[in-house]
Structure formats: C-alpha cells, structure tokens
Amino acid sequence: MDLITLLLIIVVISVVIFDFTNGFHDAADMVATAIASRAMSPLVAISIVPLLDPSF
Numbered sequence: 488m489d490l491i492t493l494l495l496i497i498v499v500i501s502v503v504i505f506d507f508t509n510g511f512h513d514a515a516d517m518v519a520t521a522i523a524s525r526a527m528s529p530l531v532a533i534s535i536v537p538l539l540d541p542s543f
Contacts, residue, residue, distance in 0.1 A: 517536065
C-alpha cells in the first residue's frame with residue numbers, strides 16, 4: 488500500500504468519525520430547542536430523535 492492510499496484511508500475514517508460525533512450535537516440541539524420552546528414534552532422530544540436524526 489502506498490502513502491497516498493494510506494493517507495486517503497486515514498482522511499476518510501476521520502471524516503466519518505467527525506460526522507458521526509457531530510450528529511450527537513445536532514440531536515442534542517434539536518431536543519433542547521423543542522423542550523425550551525415548550526413545543527413538546529421532554530419524553531416526546533427524546534423519543535423522536537432516532538426517527539428524525541439519521542446520524543443517530
């Protein structure tokens with residue numbers, strides 16, 4: 488395996504890990520906004536996160 492291929496694999500893995508962890512922040516922001524605005528109860532807001540956030 489040459490150096491370019493190894494670097495490409497490392498970059499792709501890093502991007503996937505970043506995208507996955509960034510999804511956690513998106514889900515937390517979505518729940519916090521819904522609860523703070525009193526649009527829905529905490530139980531409902533937390534329950535719909537797996538349905539609406541594809542990265543979770």
